[in-house]
Structures are given as structure tokens and as C-alpha cells.
Amino acid sequence: MQNIKIIDENNFVEISRNGIETHFEVTDFFKYKCWAFKIENENIVGTWVGKFYSLGNKTTLNFTEDIVSKNFIFKPFIGLIFVSSRDVTLKI
Numbered sequence: 494m495q496n497i498k499i500i501d502e503n504n505f506v507e508i509s510r511n512g513i514e515t516h517f518e519v520t521d522f523f524k525y526k527c528w529a530f531k532i533e534n535e536n537i538v539g540t541w542v543g544k545f546y547s548l549g550n551k552t553t554l555n556f557t558e559d560i561v562s563k564n565f566i567f568k569p570f571i572g573l574i575f576v577s578s579r580d581v582t583l584k585i
Contacts, residue, residue: 536563
């Protein structure tokens with residue numbers, strides 16, 4: 494990532510090293526529990542949801558991406574680029 498532009502409290506743009514701008518719109522935010530975005534750039538459109546669960550002295554993170562390629566040629570490979578769901582447990 495090269496840069497981030499903050500548009501307002503619910504919208505920002507990530508600019509990749511090759512100049513692709515990915516637009517993010519916050520759709521849900523619950524402090525310490527959930528953060529969700531709509532995502533779009535010239536190649537993809539979709540959503541990302543991060544959920545945070547406290548389990549004693551551990552925190553479990555669940556990240557779910559639902560991404561669709563706008564380019565017909567890349568549609569079969571989108572699953573290789575984006576993992577559809579990820580669980581991580583951290584002890585801090």
C-alpha cells in the first residue's frame with residue numbers, strides 16, 4: 494500500500510503501489526466487536542467483515558471476505574487471492 498486518503502468518517506481510499514484506488518465504505522462498526530466494509534476498485538467489488546470475540550484472556554478474530562472479480566478472466570482465480578474466511582486466536 495502506498496497511501497490512504499480519508500474521505501470522511503465512513504469512507505476512505507487505499508492506494509496501492511501500482512496506483513489502484515480501492516474505495517472502502519464502513520457499513521457496520523461496533524467498538525471492540527465488529528467492523529464491516531463495502532469494498533470496490535477497478536477489478537473487484539465486495540464486502541469485508543471483521544468480528545472480535547473475547548474468550549477469557551484470548552481474543553478470537555474472524556475475518557470474512559466476499560469478493561467478486563469485475564474481470565471475467567480473473568473470476569476463476571479470485572479465491573486464490575482472497576481467503577473467504579479466516580479465524581485467528583490471539584493471547585495478548
